[in-house]
Amino acid sequence: MLDQANQLREKMLIKQSDKPSKKTVKKTRVLAIASGKGGVGKSNFALNFGLSLIEQDKKVLILDVDMGFANIDVLLDQIPRETIASMIEKDLAVRDIIEKGPNGLLFISGGNGFNELFRMDDHKLHKFFQELATLQGEVDYIILDTGAGLSYENLRFILAADDVILVTTPEPTSITDAYSVVKMVHGKDPNVHMKLVVNQCVSIKEGQQTADNFTQAAAQFLGKEIGALGSIPNDLHVPEAVKKQQPLLLVYPNSESAVAIRQLTGEFLHLRVPYKLGLKGFIMKIFFK
Helix, strand or coil: CHHHHHHHHHHHHHHHHCCCCCCCCCCCEEEEEEECCCCCCHHHHHHHHHHHHHHCCCCEEEEEECCCCCCHHHHCCCCCCCCHHHHHHHCCCHHHCCEECHHHCEEEECCCCHHHHHHCCHHHHHHHHHHHHCCCCCCCEEEEEECCCCCHHHHHHHHHCCEEEEEECCCHHHHHHHHHHHHHHHHHCCCCCEEEEEEEECCHHHHHHHHHHHHHHHHHHHCCCCEEEEEEECCCHHHHHHHHCCCHHHHCCCCHHHHHHHHHHHHHHCCCCCCCCHHHHHHHHHHHC
């Protein structure tokens, strides 16, 4: 596998050096949405956060990489024609599997069997590598809706992303599991940029207190600085939107949670985070680190 990785790295570096830049290419940032456990509203947040970025004139593609439990298509009430799994099986181009959602949102479903991604043979791995890299500059953000917890695959996606948003709730089990994610990620790479979102809060005070306690513990015991983007209230409009299989920001645009997500988006866009190598850098880190 190491020889294979080195060969692919060399091919990608050669491709990059062979193409002199004649114009400024849009920078594509890769953003991982993660959680310590299921049931915290991670996928719902990823979807509505993406739509909120679109409201700020950003072009967004959501890549559903929750192994075997894809949720974005369900939340949008759309059955994907193709998935990453079928792309690999049928040797399709990445543009053949991009689905169109509301307001210009783009998304790609992982599909069953996507967990085989990291066990592909050389030809399939190189194909996937090349195809995904063609999206560089096509969108402003690629949002990874990762699986809950810290599986081998989730950890690789998180470590390779430009930014990580960790979603938790004020519940003790959710906080403990989220802290475990921070501890593991920080141990692998102290430079991973992480931000916290506290979801399903009964009050602003609860959200602020939860965020303060979490960030202080991370700083004190891990030496990890994690800023909080903010909190999202426990809003009955959220489960109603899920039942309708429509995004909260579109069906209940003035709800408390929708307003909170827009505020979080504003905070995120004002962050000063160093730009890495974009999508190609993300791919190289996934397969070669």
